[in-house]
Amino acid sequence: MPDRLHSIIVPVYNSKETLPILVDRLALVMGEAGLPFELILVDDGSRDGAFEEIRRLAQQHAFLRGFRLSRNFGHQAALTIGLQKSRGDVVAIIDDDLQDPPELLPEFFRRLEAGADVVYGTRRKRKEGVFRRLLYAAFYRVLGLLSTIRIPPDAGDFCAMNRRVVDAMLQFVEANPFLRGIRSWVGFNQVGLEYERAARLQGESGYSMRKYIGFAMAGILSFSYIPLRLAILLGLMTALACLIFACYVVFAWFSGAFNVPGYASLIVVIAFLGSMQLFCLGVIGEYLARINDNARKWPVAVIAESTGAEDRP
Numbered sequence: 001m002p003d004r005l006h007s008i009i010v011p012v013y014n015s016k017e018t019l020p021i022l023v024d025r026l027a028l029v030m031g032e033a034g035l036p037f038e039l040i041l042v043d044d045g046s047r048d049g050a051f052e053e054i055r056r057l058a059q060q061h062a063f064l065r066g067f068r069l070s071r072n073f074g075h076q077a078a079l080t081i082g083l084q085k086s087r088g089d090v091v092a093i094i095d096d097d098l099q100d101p102p103e104l105l106p107e108f109f110r111r112l113e114a115g116a117d118v119v120y121g122t123r124r125k126r127k128e129g130v131f132r133r134l135l136y137a138a139f140y141r142v143l144g145l146l147s148t149i150r151i152p153p154d155a156g157d158f159c160a161m162n163r164r165v166v167d168a169m170l171q172f173v174e175a176n177p178f179l180r181g182i183r184s185w186v187g188f189n190q191v192g193l194e195y196e197r198a199a200r201l202q203g204e205s206g207y208s209m210r211k212y213i214g215f216a217m218a219g220i221l222s223f224s225y226i227p228l229r230l231a232i233l234l235g236l237m238t239a240l241a242c243l244i245f246a247c248y249v250v251f252a253w254f255s256g257a258f259n260v261p262g263y264a265s266l267i268v269v270i271a272f273l274g275s276m277q278l279f280c281l282g283v284i285g286e287y288l289a290r291i292n293d294n295a296r297k298w299p300v301a302v303i304a305e306s307t308g309a310e311d312r313p
Contacts, residue, residue, distance in 0.1 A: 006030070006037040006109065007088030011078035013043075015096040016050040023057050023064065025102045033106040039064045041096075042082045044301075045072030051305075058307035066307035073301035076177045079157060080300045083166055092160040093179075099197050100158040107193065108160035117165050117188035120180075121158040123197045152192055155180060164188070177300060230283075238276045245269060 008026060012019065023039065030037045041064065043051040054066035067081060079093060090112060094100050100121060108119040157180055161169075168186040169179070184190070 004036075004089040005087060006035050007040060007086035007091045008037055008105070009040045009042070009079060009082030009086060009091065009093050010096050011044055011075050011082065012041050012046060012050050012054065012096045013072070013075070013078075014046045014048045014050060016046070016048045016053045018096065018098060019050065019053050019057060022096060022098060022102070023061065025098070026105075027061065027063070029102050029105060033109070035106070035109065037063060038086075038088060040082045040085055041066045042078040042085075043068040044075065044078040045069055055307050064307070068304050068306070070302040070304040075157075076179055077301040079179055080177050081303065083170060086166065089163050090160060091163065091166045093157045095158065100156075101195065104193070104195055105160065111191060111193070112160055112162060115189065116191045117162045118183060118190040119160050120152065120155045120183070120190065120192055122152060122192040122194045123154045123156065124194045150184060152184070152190075155192060159183065162188075173297065174300070234276055234280060238273060242269070242273070 008030075010022065015022075019041070026037075026039060039061070041054045041057075043054060043066065051066065051068040054064075054068075058064045058066050065085070067085065069078060069081065082093070083091065090109060092105055092108060094102060094105070104121065108121075111119045161183070165183070165186060165188050168188075169182050172182050174182070
C-alpha cells in the first residue's frame with residue numbers, strides 16, 4: 001500500500017474559508033499514515049473566490065491539483081471530472097465541508113488492502129435539522145424499494161475505491177450521473193464502514209431544495225423502471241374504475257334512477273382521467289429527457305482552467 005499513489009477527490013463549492021483546514025487535515029492524516037497521495041480539488045463554479053484559494057494552496061503544496069469548471073455543473077459532475085483526472089491506484093472521495101472526517105481515510109485504505117474493492121461510509125448519525133434528516137431517510141428507503149440494484153441506505157459519495165472500480169465507472173457516459181448508484185452497479189467486493197457525520201464547519205449547504213429533488217430524481221429514474229410500470233398500473237386501475245362507473249350508469253338508466261344532470265360526477269371523472277394522463281405523461285417525459293441528454297453525448301462538465309500546465313484543457 002505505501003508504494004501505491006492515492007488520489008483524493010474533493011468537489012468544491014463556495015468553501016474558500018474551509019479549504020486551508022481541509023488541506024492541512026488531509027496532509028496530516030496522509031503524512032502520518034505514510035501514504036503518497038495527490039489531492040484533486042474541483043471548483044464547481046464557486047462565487048466566493050474559492051479557486052484563487054486553490055491556486056494559492058497549490059503553490060504551497062506539490063500534492064495539490066486544482067480545476068475550475070466554467071460554471072456550476074453540480075456536485076456529481078464535479079466528482080466525475082475528479083475521477084477522470086485522478087492518477088492514483090486508489091481513489092477516495094470526500095466533501096469539502098468536513099462533515100466526512102478525513103481521519104477515516106487510512107481505515108478505508110487498510111480495508112482495501114485487506115481485499116475490498118470499495119469501502120463506503122455509512123452515516124450512523126447526522127447533524128442536520130429534523131426535516132432534512134427525514135428527507136434523507138425517505139429518499140434512501142424509496143430508492144431501495146424502487147431500484148433494480150441494491151444501493152446501500154445512508155451511504156453517500158464518501159468512499160475509497162481501487163483503480164479497476166474507477167475505470168469501470170468511467171465507462172458510463174451519463175449526462176446526469178448518480179455516482180453512488182453507478183458504484184453499486186459495477187459490483188466488485190464492496191464493504192461499508194459506519195461513522196458519525198459531523199456538522200458543517202461553517203456556512204450552509206450548496207444544495208437547494210430544487211437540487212435535492214433533481215438529485216433524488218436522477219437516482220430513482222437512472223436505476224428504476226418502476227415509475228413507468230406504475231404509470232401502466234395507474235392506467236389499468238383508471239380504466240377499471242371507468243368501466244365500473246359505466247356499468248353503474250347503464251344499470252341506473254335501465255332501473256329508471258338515471259339522473260340526467262350528472263354534472264358533478266361527470267366533472268369528477270373528467271378531472272380524474274385528465275390528472276392521471278398528465279401524471280403518466282410527466283413520468284414518460286422525465287425518462288425521455290434523460291434519453292435525450294445522453295443521446296447528445298455532451299461532456300458532463302467543462303474545465304475552464306487548472307493550477308498546473310500539464311492539466312490545462
